[in-house]
Amino acid sequence: MGPIRIEPQKALEEAQRFNRKLAAGLSSLRALDEVNYGATAKEEVYREDKLVLYRFRGDKAPTAKVPILIAYALVNRPYMVDLQDDRSLVRNLLARGEDVYLIDWGYPDPSDRYLTLDDYINGYLDRCVDAVARRHKLDAINLLGICQGGAFSLCYASTHPDKIRNLITMVTPVDFHTSDNMLSHWTRGMDVDLFVDTLGNVPADLMNWCYLTLKPVRLFQQKYIGLVDILDDKIELENFLRMEKWIFDSPDQAGEAFRQFIKDFYQANKLVNGGLTIGDKDVSLKNIKMPVLNIFAEQDHLVPPSASRPLRQHVGTRDYTELAFKGGHIGIYVSGRAQREVPGAIHEWLSART
Amino acid sequence: MAGKKPTQDWMADWQALQKQYWSAWQDATRNAAGTVPDPALPWHEGLEQWSRQFANSGKQNETAERLLGSAKAYVALMQSMLAVAAGKDAGAGVQAAWTQALRDGFDLPGLNAAFANNPLAAMLQGLRGPGAHGFSELPQAFAPFLAQAKAEGMSWLNAPAFGYAREHQERMQKAAAAFAQFQDAVGKYNALMLQSSQRSFAIFENKLAERSEPGRQIDSLRGLYDLWVDAAEEAYAEIALSDDFRKVYGDVVNAQMRVRAHVQAEVERLGSELGMPTRSELDSVHKRLHGLRRNGADARIAGLERELASVRSELTALKKAVPRAVAAHKIPAPSAKTAKRKR
Structure with missing residues (x-):
């Protein structure tokens, strides 16, 4: 018996169905309005340059005594954590009584080209931590760093340990030189000085192109073949478009910060190998003695689990917890499983430590 | 089993499908500007028609373009695979024939020639990246x-x-x-x-x-x-x-x-x-501004730190001086009750 049992009649019907859906998609795509994002009410509590610090408002007052500050990556927009009503890490944390703040780093323009990691970590992030702590009359708050924001949070927690009560990292790269880390593999042949000196700020489109080429057939083609299946489902189509908007609504990267991040993290792997300095502060993961919850996604193609797991061996804390999520880099925020598992895990872990 | 019908019947079905296909496109494009596609054209031409209309619509254009690019390739693949399905006993499908159908699917007239046997290169033909305009x-x-x-x-x-x-x-x-x-x-x-x-x-x-x-x-x-x-x-x-x-x-x-x-x-x-004005000039200005800002912030922080240190030392001195003064002048320390009333 052969591997293929495609009956011609069924194949014809399948092709016909595909074409019918595609043709009908013309009207459904045209009829759609621009998609919106952001499900939860929020207020601005601090602003500096292009950065805005928000506090989210839930349906009920928070019961947690120590607030969570979310530090997202620079490479995408932070509204992924609050994409829509039924896909919102923020909303689910609020529903459990957490008090949630979020840093929106903004869209750097050429005037921000010379912002360094020192400006981002010891400057902006530090002042946001201070602003939140001041509002709650606390010395230390909870920090939740996501992806590159997780790497920033590790640096910050190492150099300002007294200001962080509990540290949560999500899909955060720690060891950048594991064998399955394609992104890191590619950057190691790059002359990043030439790159930044030439480009200045790194264009978002170039970054996105690079991410898409990690899985070119799936992301350039198969994904859109799959889109045909949902062209006649308005809700699913809106969800798709919302995600599509998030993926391509990316800020340019401040040149100097990018240069340092690629050199020190991707190329020299200093977070693990040591020798990392941010501004005038030496970063050592051994200084991280507060409780740490490390959440990573098992099918993450951008930050493979092998890049996140080593945190356990390098942090100085004795209170280290790991959560392996069955999903990908994006699914960890937006999938149904994520809504059920991730916010609850964060809340329970924090409740046990406050 | 697929072999119950002779091949010519499948070809008739195929043609019927083509007709339905074009009629679907015609329905879809009836209200839009442009000409009705010629049924003699290959399948992917229908997608081109659609693409051209979307190019002017503005709304959801990027998604539509991506969708169409992928659909075009997929339709070509389907067409190639259908030919195998219709012409062979599908139950005993031969791997090599299906693989060839896939290869052929990337090599249909009207598609980018770079697709031929090299679909990956075709997908990555914008290697230079949209961030590198020009x-x-x-x-x-x-x-x-x-x-x-x-x-x-x-x-x-x-x-x-x-x-x-x-x-x-x-x-x-x-x-x-x-x-x-x-x-x-x-x-x-x-x-x-x-x-x-x-x-x-x-x-x-x-x-x-x-x-x-x-x-x-x-x-x-x-x-x-x-x-x-x-x-x-x-x-x-x-x-x-x-x-x-x-x-x-x-x-x-x-x-x-x-x-x-x-x-x-x-x-x-x-x-x-x-x-x-040139990019170098602007870079130079931005660099100076950034430096000024950092120096300014550093100076402000240093100033505040100095001021704080000075206030702290005054406070320490006062804390030491007050009990001595109280003892020297025998001033009674305020009772909790008095202190409360004063507030």
């Missing part, structure tokens, strides 16, 4: 220099420049050499992509062979396509994680940056001659 025009700009250089075995690019336009000629020589290096690097990259594409078909055949067990067989065109995607990604990952690829990828990026740097320098020169 690069598509570079080949034309450099064509005369490169043509001359190639005709003379590239030695022209190393020839000494002299005379009034010496500096200009030297810059153009360097830029042309950089562009030739970029082309060379892209060529090596594309060779690896071809290798990856070829490997994907081999992996596809292996994956097909694994599906012979009952319950694991593929019974749809989509299933077959998805299997090929798995194979293609596996093949690509093998290549993309190799040391060769790291070197070639780095070379492409670095070579592209060198070309960009030359182009930017020329644009700056032109801008200067026209009295326009």
